[in-house]
Amino acid sequence: MALLEYEDSEALGLVRAVDTATVAVTVENIELLRKLQVNRLVVLQSSKPGQHLVGVVQKITRDAATASALGETEEHAGDASEERNIVRITLIGTFIDRLGSDENIFRRTLETVPEIDSRCFPIEGDRLTQFMRAISYLGSADAQRLSLGTYTLDESADAFLNANRFFQRHAVLVGSTGSGKSWTTARLLEQVAQLVNANAILFDIHGEYGTLSGDGVRHFRIAGPNDLGTNDSFDDGVLYLPxxxxxxxxxxxxxxxxxxxxxxxxxxxxxxxxxxxxxxxxxxxxxxxxxxxxxxxxxxxxxxxxxxxxxxxxxxxxxxxxxxxxxxxxxxxxxxxxxxxxxxxxxxxxxxxxxxxxxxxxxxx
Ligand SMILES: Nc1ncnc2c1ncn2[C@@H]1O[C@H](COP(=O)(O)OP(=O)(O)OP(=O)(O)O)[C@@H](O)[C@H]1O
Ligand SMILES: [Mg+2]
Structure with a gap:
């Protein structure tokens, strides 16, 4: 089934201005506007059937007065008041329902732009989970999933990594101190330990993962000067390097x-x-x-x-x-x-x- 299928009644609002990759959407329903947050994902109707445009919310403005306070020109000053609630969206890619035998494909390219008055929908909850899965190539049947937690964007959406893709490539975890790099690593390791086909070796240079335990996890320490002459062996978790x-x-x-x-x-x-x-x-x-x-x-x-x-x-x-x-x-x-x-x-x-x-x-x- 197509993932980004919406009822018209689920729309946030309508496209009012398009400028290369930036789109302005007016939101009539004030409740929906309140719920909306910067960095949320939205989907816009594309002029091509079977395609949707995906965007990220950049800016949310309540009315024209605030807009001018933010340095915006009052293009809509003469409009009816409900049209002054403007959400600025940056387009990030195209979602294709079906391509050959593949379903639900995300491309980081923009072949079309939205038309004026086309509808804009939020990507939330289950749709967000499914969407992120599609982005992570988790759609295919053989995809081995590694669960990372939930998205800060929406805590009801689960975040997964495709283990097959992850292990085929080099990867780096980046983030400021305290952002959760070690936590994410530990979470990945716990799951990798459960996988039948994966063998992972962790060089725990700073001794951070000493408490990692469970089936499939073994700890070794590199033999040091104090091990000379002892009978400690591989079975005791002591690793001698040749x-x-x-x-x-x-x-x-x-x-x-x-x-x-x-x-x-x-x-x-x-x-x-x-x-x-x-x-x-x-x-x-x-x-x-x-x-x-x-x-x-x-x-x-x-x-x-x-x-x-x-x-x-x-x-x-x-x-x-x-x-x-x-x-x-x-x-x-x-x-x-x-x-x-x-x-x-x-x-x-x-x-x-x-x-x-x-x-x-x-x-x-
Ligand atoms: N996904 C998460 N959910 C809830 N709490 C988390 C999550 N990730 C990390 N934390 C908490 O945040 C704190 C910092 O996380 P962590 O130690 O992984 O950060 P770090 O990026 O490795 O930091 P540093 O750069 O200092 O090593 C920890 O106390 C951890 O319990
Ligand atoms: Mg750390």
Missing amino acids: YWLLSYEEMTAMLVDRSDQNAPNQAMVLSRTVTAAKQKHLEEGGHTDVLANFTIDSPVPYDIQEVLGELSRLNTEMVDGSRGQKQGEFHGRLSRFIARLENKLKGAVRGVLHACPAFGDSASG
Whole structure:
């Protein structure tokens, strides 16, 4: 059924002036005018059948005297008094009853403008819920709904998000402090936890969602220095991050002493050997697709002992020179660096070097 179908008797008033995307509507029924609020949505009859124009109320004026107080020209000064109640509306789009096999489509374009004397209706209650659903592409049968609450525009209208669309895209919640961003996030998370097909990971940097509970919600904390040597495991909610997740920047911050005169060499050798070790892992696994595009920061596993072995080899390498054997390019330049790495590895349990502040000069774990 067409969503924005109205009886003429439900009209707020009639269009009296049209100016590009702004429309002036006169409201005869003073009760309706009183109920009307700025930012409410209205629908206007379009000149095309099966289409409606949707607008937002910008300004409501009671009579001509107030209008002039607001700086309006008294265009209607000579009109009958009931025509002085003016609602100014900005058009925001077109609502189409049917397009091909789709019903109730909202487009943010204006192909027509309303005609003088066409009717204007409020979008409220159930119609608002339905309208917002159409806007959120919730009309389709497979739409997975996430309930957000009700609209401030009209508390009897439910606000939903289309979960399929929501998870396919990047999204950002914005608002001034106290406007409800954290609350909305918690509400979404609670529902996502119930969905069969959705897996969500929340990085709760500020520990805001510690009280979130219920079926499908599990809390983990990243292992820290205090967990070294304990038996806390994944089952206890402790998450150990593997060393190979460290980015190049984090590795150098942890392993390279910048005051060391060999620091640039060490960083370069580290980059080279880790890249080679990651490449080896990918080659051995036959991951040709990843091989083509990976960088040192790609989360690819590698054997840290192999890297250590290669560093030691370079640190003691002898090469052929014109007068017999001579020291290799990095001979003796990596000693302190290797010592630091060995030190970090000693602290590691279960074969993983934890990406936690205990290992770094920086706390970027
Ligand atoms: N939809 C809502 N209905 C009723 N109360 C709400 C709603 N959303 C938020 N609140 C209340 O408003 C207060 C502030 O909300 P919230 O903490 O989510 O804001 P915030 O946008 O995250 O703020 P900040 O930027 O300070 O983190 C909370 O006490 C919360 O209970
Ligand atoms: Mg918050």
